[in-house]
Amino acid sequence: MTVEPIKLLLWWCLLFVPFTIAFSFLEGKVLEGKNYGIKEFPSMLVGLNDFKDYYVNVSVGTPGQIQQLILNTASPYSWVLSGSKNTQCHNHSLCNSGSFYLQERSSTATNYNSDHSYTLGFIDGIAINGTATNDAIVFPNISVVSSGTDSTTKNSNRIYEKTLFNSTENIIYTSDKLALSNLSFINVNQTKNLQSGVLGLGGRITFPNSPIDQCNFDSSFYFINDMVAANIIESASYSLWLNSGRATEEDTNGGDGVSPLSASPLPSSLTDGFGRLLFGAVDPSLYTGQMYQFNMIPFMDPKTGVASTGYPIVPMGPIYMVSKGGDRLNMTSEQHFEPVLLDSSFIGNYLPASTIIQIAIQIGATYVESLDRWLVPCYVQSYGAKIEFTFDNLKIQVPLGDLLSNSTMHYPDKQAACFLRLYANSYIGFNILGQSFLRSTYLAVDLDGNTVGLAQAFSNKLQLKPQPQVGQQQQAVSSSVSASSTPILAAIKSGYIPYAYHKIYNSTSLALYPSSVSMFMSNIPGQYSASVFSNGIITRPMRSFYDTSRSTTTKSSTIFSSSLSLALPSGNITTTMYAAGLRQNQVPTVYQGTNQQLYILLGILVAFIAFNTVL
Secondary structure, three states: OOHHHHHHHHHHHHHHHHHHHHHHHHOOOOOEOOOOOOEEEEEEEOEEOOOOOEEEEEEEOOOOEEEEEEEEOOOOOOEEEEOOOOHHHHOOOOOOOOOOEOHHHOOOOEEOOOOOOEEEEOOOOOEEEEEEEEEEEEEOOEEEEEOOOOOOOOOOOOEEOOOOOEEOOOEEEOOOOEEEEEEEEEEEEEEEOOOOEEEEOOOOOOOOOOOOOHHHOOHHHOHHHHHHHOOOOOOOEEEEEEOOOOOOOOHHHOOOOOOHHHHOOOOOOHHHOOEEEEEOEEOHHHEEEEEEEEEOOOEEOOOOOOEEOOOOEEEEOOEEEEOOOOOEEEOOOOOOOEEEEEOOOOOOEEEOHHHHHHHHHHHOOEEEOOOOEEEEEHHHHHHOOEEEEEEOOEEEEEEHHHHEEEEEEEOOOOOEEEEEOEEEHHHOOOEEEOHHHHOOEEEEEEOOOOEEEEEEEOEOOEOOOOOOOOOHHHOOOOOOOOOOOOOOOEEOEOOEOOOEEEEOOOOOOOOEOOOOOOOOOOOOOHHHEEEEOOOOEEEOOOOOOOOOOOOOOOOHHHOOOOOOOOOOOOOOOOOOOOOOOOOOOOOOOOOOOOOHHHHHHHHHHHHHHHHHHHO
């Protein structure tokens, strides 16, 4: 062979090999539009039903049966309520078509495992029993959201009509719907603690010898993974924004912020909705301040000692009461540091009993043992106080009104009484932050990389100044997308949440260990208890509203003025933490993502060296 053919061969390697390497890493990535660099993501409207649960409309079967599925961030599995054993459902006029699924009426339904009955009990106390079914699923309230336009513009056309020619054997994705022809779910006959169908948004569960373990389910049970396989999104991920800015008559009376008409079909536009579920991306226009990214804390099975990292569990720091004037008072301790599960299927929140007592004292709430609930005058929400939850350097402020719900009771002075949506974590064994917290939070979840992103949600009900960005001296690192640049949608990748500072703790030193469960709160000081008569009137003993345990003497009625109340009971209150995680040395670690350009340069370098070596 002469030298010339060798040169031609080497030049061919020099040109072909680098591009082959490059395309091998670009192949199968997210679907892009006609404009270079513009990516499109499916966005789904979220509704709020009469039971105060956030849901999405889903059509199941052929012909489609509309179901309202509650969003559940803690469960990876979806389920519907079976109407087969409900005699009323065999009469169209008596069955609520938005509540029950009739498998026998669907021509595309098949039994996943006809000989097996699934009894699943989840860590948050929800349990179901039923059979597995495979059927066609259509999400009708889908919009195509593009990353190529400015998301800060009020008249933005990021949600637009465009047909995406992207389909596989099992999934079809167009401008107005997302259809999956091969999705498996549980057809439920019995439920516990949640009487509704569910859209599972959780990660894969590791629970050996348990029915909920991922080994008992194949890929057809994870609908988000189907979207990855179809090149619609880059990783199994989503972000969730629940609008807390829509006021109703119930809002002003301590209600749950939803009118009786909310169970009607979902609205046609985002501004009329109660939230947005965005798959595969982060929308920076839906939050304010800096987003932080945390690795999911493992949940430890108390029986087997096996850890599962599929749950959105993050490290929660001190909790503060914040007055309208900005004064803050710690309701925990400066060293407070516990894992907490973020669970969208819960309306309330489960926290240490000692923390709830401190909050109750500050707002003048009383505990009714017969109801096992705290009651407070509904008007306290009008004073502008907030509960501030901290997660490292991140602060999420929740309006006090979002932690109240109306009741049928009142005080002797005719003032309406509201329930406090805070429950002792001893009821369930660990801390949970539910919907009332998530309404003030923009949540991004990377299921492939087991990470969670959190930020203060944008809301016209809660206007906050952006928090200062974290600098290098705080040993954190931002993503490659600058938060100071024009906010545009950006894709979530495995281990990478755009716009977020990644805070990493030593995974071996922090875990959620559930404690034993008790059904009633204990250690409630007598002066903070009350009784309810049959006519709904609340009576409570006389008590002092003056601080007897700190150096200052301030009336607790001044909590919402410029100086925050320091009122505390004179007796000792237990500070037992029911679900404390183990904390040792925190190790902030710089996150480094893989850059595809490096592989291209590497290929060119290899070819160049080979070329010069031979010659």
